[in-house]
Amino acid sequence: MLDKKVAQDVIDAGLSKGADFVDLFVEKSVGSAISFVDSKVKDIKTGTDFGIGIRVVFGTKALYGYTNRDDSDELIRIAQLLCEREQRERIHSGPIDFTDATHYHVKAAKGLDSDFPLDEKIRVMTHLDELLRKNSLISQVDIGGTQRWQNIEIFNSENLNCSEERHYTRFSTSAIAQDGQEQARAYAAPGAQGGWEVVDAINLEELADMLAKRADTVLHAKPCPAGTMPVIIEHGFGGVIFHEACGHLLETTGVEKKASVFYDKMGQMIANPAVSAVDDGTIGGTWGSLEIDDEGMQTQKTQLIKDGKLVSFMVDRMGEIKTGYKRTGSGRRQSYKFAPASRMRNTFIEPGPHSFDDLLSSVDKGIYAKILGGGSVTPGTGDFNFAIEEAYLIENGKIGDAVKGATLIGTGPATLEKISMVGNNFKLEPGMCGSVSGSIPVTVGQPALKVDEILVGGEA
Amino acid sequence: MGSTEILKKSAEQAIDSAMSHSIQGCDVIAAMGDSFSLSSQSGEIDKYKVSSSNVLGIRVIKDQKVAISYTESLDPKAIDQMVSQAIQISEYSSRDENQSISVKNEKPLVEDHPKLYKEDTASTDEKVDLALRLESEVLNRDKRIKNCPYNGYADGESRSIYLNHLGTFCSHKERAFSCYTSVLAEDDQRQSMFSHSNIGRSFQDLSVEDCVNESVKYALPLLEGKAVPTGKYEIVFDIEQLDALLGCFSHSFSAKSAMEGKSQFRDRLHQKVANPMLTIRDLPKYENGFYYSSFDDEGNPRQDTTLIDEGVLKNFYHNSATAHFFNAKSTGHAARSARGALSVSGTHIVIDTGKTSEVELESGDYIRVIGLKGLHSGTNGISGQFSLALDGIYYKNGQTHQYVRDVTISGNFYQLLDQIVAVGDTLYSNTSQTFFSPKIRFAAQSIAGT
Numbered sequence A: 001m002l003d004k005k006v007a008q009d010v011i012d013a014g015l016s017k018g019a020d021f022v023d024l025f026v027e028k029s030v031g032s033a034i035s036f037v038d039s040k041v042k043d044i045k046t047g048t049d050f051g052i053g054i055r056v057v058f059g060t061k062a063l064y065g066y067t068n069r070d071d072s073d074e075l076i077r078i079a080q081l082l083c084e085r086e087q088r089e090r091i092h093s094g095p096i097d098f099t100d101a102t103h104y105h106v107k108a109a110k111g112l113d114s115d116f117p118l119d120e121k122i123r124v125m126t127h128l129d130e131l132l133r134k135n136s137l138i139s140q141v142d143i144g145g146t147q148r149w150q151n152i153e154i155f156n157s158e159n160l161n162c163s164e165e166r167h168y169t170r171f172s173t174s175a176i177a178q179d180g181q182e183q184a185r186a187y188a189a190p191g192a193q194g195g196w197e198v199v200d201a202i203n204l205e206e207l208a209d210m211l212a213k214r215a216d217t218v219l220h221a222k223p224c225p226a227g228t229m230p231v232i233i234e235h236g237f238g239g240v241i242f243h244e245a246c247g248h249l250l251e252t253t254g255v256e257k258k259a260s261v262f263y264d265k266m267g268q269m270i271a272n273p274a275v276s277a278v279d280d281g282t283i284g285g286t287w288g289s290l291e292i293d294d295e296g297m298q299t300q301k302t303q304l305i306k307d308g309k310l311v312s313f314m315v316d317r318m319g320e321i322k323t324g325y326k327r328t329g330s331g332r333r334q335s336y337k338f339a340p341a342s343r344m345r346n347t348f349i350e351p352g353p354h355s356f357d358d359l360l361s362s363v364d365k366g367i368y369a370k371i372l373g374g375g376s377v378t379p380g381t382g383d384f385n386f387a388i389e390e391a392y393l394i395e396n397g398k399i400g401d402a403v404k405g406a407t408l409i410g411t412g413p414a415t416l417e418k419i420s421m422v423g424n425n426f427k428l429e430p431g432m433c434g435s436v437s438g439s440i441p442v443t444v445g446q447p448a449l450k451v452d453e454i455l456v457g458g459e460a
Numbered sequence B: 001m002g003s004t005e006i007l008k009k010s011a012e013q014a015i016d017s018a019m020s021h022s023i024q025g026c027d028v029i030a031a032m033g034d035s036f037s038l039s040s041q042s043g044e045i046d047k048y049k050v051s052s053s054n055v056l057g058i059r060v061i062k063d064q065k066v067a068i069s070y071t072e073s074l075d076p077k078a079i080d081q082m083v084s085q086a087i088q089i090s091e092y093s094s095r096d097e098n099q100s101i102s103v104k105n106e107k108p109l110v111e112d113h114p115k116l117y118k119e120d121t122a123s124t125d126e127k128v129d130l131a132l133r134l135e136s137e138v139l140n141r142d143k144r145i146k147n148c149p150y151n152g153y154a155d156g157e158s159r160s161i162y163l164n165h166l167g168t169f170c171s172h173k174e175r176a177f178s179c180y181t182s183v184l185a186e187d188d189q190r191q192s193m194f195s196h197s198n199i200g201r202s203f204q205d206l207s208v209e210d211c212v213n214e215s216v217k218y219a220l221p222l223l224e225g226k227a228v229p230t231g232k233y234e235i236v237f238d239i240e241q242l243d244a245l246l247g248c249f250s251h252s253f254s255a256k257s258a259m260e261g262k263s264q265f266r267d268r269l270h271q272k273v274a275n276p277m278l279t280i281r282d283l284p285k286y287e288n289g290f291y292y293s294s295f296d297d298e299g300n301p302r303q304d305t306t307l308i309d310e311g312v313l314k315n316f317y318h319n320s321a322t323a324h325f326f327n328a329k330s331t332g333h334a335a336r337s338a339r340g341a342l343s344v345s346g347t348h349i350v351i352d353t354g355k356t357s358e359v360e361l362e363s364g365d366y367i368r369v370i371g372l373k374g375l376h377s378g379t380n381g382i383s384g385q386f387s388l389a390l391d392g393i394y395y396k397n398g399q400t401h402q403y404v405r406d407v408t409i410s411g412n413f414y415q416l417l418d419q420i421v422a423v424g425d426t427l428y429s430n431t432s433q434t435f436f437s438p439k440i441r442f443a444a445q446s447i448a449g450t
Helices: A004-015 A072-083 A118-133 A204-219 A236-250 A317-323 A356-361 A412-417 B003-019 B076-090 B124-139 B208-222 B239-248 B255-259 B320-326
Strands: A021-037 A040-058 A061-067 A101-105 A138-156 A161-179 A182-188 A191-193 A227-233 A277-280 A301-306 A346-349 A365-378 A383-395 A398-404 A406-411 A419-422 A427-435 A438-446 A449-457 B025-041 B044-062 B065-071 B109-111 B145-147 B152-164 B169-187 B190-200 B231-237 B280-282 B305-309 B349-351 B366-373 B385-396 B399-412 B420-429 B435-448
Touching: A004 A021, A004 A040, A004 A072, A004 A138, A021 A118, A040 A072, A040 A118, A040 A317, A040 B076, A061 A072, A072 B044, A118 A138, A118 A161, A118 A204, A161 A204, A182 A204, A182 A383, A204 A383, A204 A398, A236 A277, A236 A301, A236 A346, A236 A365, A236 A383, A236 A406, A236 A412, A236 A427, A236 A438, A365 A406, A383 B385, A406 A412, A406 B385, A406 B399, A412 A419, A449 B385, A449 B399, A449 B435, B003 B025, B003 B044, B003 B076, B003 B152, B003 B169, B025 B124, B044 B076, B044 B124, B065 B076, B124 B145, B124 B152, B124 B169, B124 B208, B145 B208, B169 B208, B190 B208, B208 B399, B231 B239, B239 B366, B239 B385, B239 B435, B255 B320, B366 B399
Parallel strands: A040 B065, A061 B044, A101 A161, A227 A365, A346 A438, B109 B169, B231 B366, B349 B435
Antiparallel strands: A021 A040, A021 A138, A040 A061, A138 A161, A161 A182, A161 A191, A227 A449, A277 A301, A277 A346, A365 A383, A383 A398, A383 A406, A406 A449, A419 A449, A427 A438, B025 B044, B025 B152, B044 B065, B145 B169, B152 B169, B169 B190, B231 B435, B280 B305, B280 B349, B366 B385, B385 B399, B399 B435, B420 B435
């Protein structure tokens, strides 16, 4: 996308000012979004983003700039502006050579680079809307089909030149159930790398049935009791709790600032021995996978926790410079507007030996968190909170009444130690993760887990 | 050519190109901006960022069907391609009887109010010094402060224009400055973290001292914080927290949400929805507000709008499409970015003061909420349910009894509006000067603790 000579000149402009390292991130992304509300197409949006990010590194300092223009004058101006306060004698003396370029391409049969017709996409949405509205309680359906075709190219002062073409497709649906003035919402948003064939693979009848039942359940649920109790967290999106409460604390973005409670715990037991966890960018077609990270390093599978022991962080280039831990292909960013940072890819707790019934029968009184909503964590303290979208009481080892308004709060380290049973029913779910380098596609996952004790927020 | 002129010329090209396709109408929103930011770590600047960017987006209405397309490149070829895409995809939209592009202003509306745009007189060295001081002054305050993990300075300038096929032209420019810092304190294996930010229209509006004081003020006593017993407690939210909580449910006042059946207020206009002590207004030109704005993203003049008057729902935020649907008048709250579809949004929220003195309002037993966590996930905009982690101070007989943490507060927004015990007689502003409210004491809410 960017002329190699221009890339060489810009990188040399940084190196001539004494920079240790310079890289360019060139991005062209085409996006499309169809919004289907009130049983009709509400709007269709499309657009193209193009820009170039320039990073210049002096020691442990990362200086970053970006522009929408690709002419060498503008790019060199930004590189020189970034170096203005740090410039020194040139250190890097070798020639910049981009002869060996590598291109990676994720296949998409019905991506935005194909002629797949819009009316076919609308037909799928119309069908799902009809299926959901068969349930008399459903008062509104909001469907969104979003696709992104992202082309990136990376050049750096270590003679790296590589590019990747990525396709993403996500299909979100909100079903609102209404009874008098009361409303409740059920939401699902399956997604994966690929084109519209990702949507073709969804069983719309099952999706509609699941959403209508969940909206109905939540609408008529009673308030959740409050207090400390055991909780069984269901597989799949339940993994968001590990993502937020622990995953973010294992990114060197926080570790390098000592803003993670785990920054000095490498090699130590930080979880119950029942817990092993992984961040894996190599799972083909999965929402959070990559061929290369946004610094041009090939992605990999990174074992984070093994039998309770911390064995690796997720490390990007600046994380390696600042902490000394080897890079793990974890440098990611939303777009050229963000400098890369160590981020998660597909992050999950590995399956264990227990059946779901084993977990359930071990609880006399507690909560079954079937579908978790989102959550957040304070990295420095590990304090987290998560909403439960669909929850039930557990009484004498059986699933009881549905409850609403439940939140889980605790700290990551304490909760990791209280995961006493790990199920064997593993599942991954896509999501968007927001952090210092923007909002990126990630996958969360886990088997069902039993946490012996956690504070549940609800009605006192 | 200045940036506004470049944007206008590009917008004119897009509109001329679109109108040649026999469409009903179109409008363009375009923006250009520059930004600068930096942060420090261990006494040195560790991140330094500069940027320049532009974007231009068109909304096309053809055969009463709406399509939106945008480009980040302003070269003529990219603009023509964007227009072609918009025309092409409009065929697939459903007919939308509510949207139209009809604002026709004879004179350009140029918003260059000095409240919004001041020259940047600070040098880069002064900005670097500010970022370094944010970190060093936090670390020097107390030996229990172990780290200042997040701190930084940012400024940015943006210019945006609106142009439609009827010739209505509006332009807006603004510059903003901000800084933030955080405190990570530790004592006996207990950690607490608190952060604070400043925002202003000039570099001189920023105060390192205020940022540091506010961050330290709660981080240290929260080290001693603990859960209260599970039960019901009367609540007073700090202004920032009240703003954050109400903000999660602001769509309730959106006519667009009501139109789409996503607001419980939809059929309750002119009915009682809150305690009679509550009056909420949206005042776009509020004298002390940060987001002073005289026109919306359809080129309509903005209007002061009373949302709730003494507990009665009086109006929604309207754009021209929602106004058409409800047979109402636009309130000048249309919102559209270059990349986005037509929506609505509020400006400055102002809650009327009440009659209760602060001494009276802060008497007896209650929890003052100084921090809420998980707002994006622990609130359900449809049902009104919220369940959030809370940091606070528990007062007994009006005196500080203990700092509170590791608890949750749960309730329902729609019920909370009616559960008001007292409204204070003094008006406060949030840090960003977009939310103005007296202190409000709410009836007992569920707190889950020990």
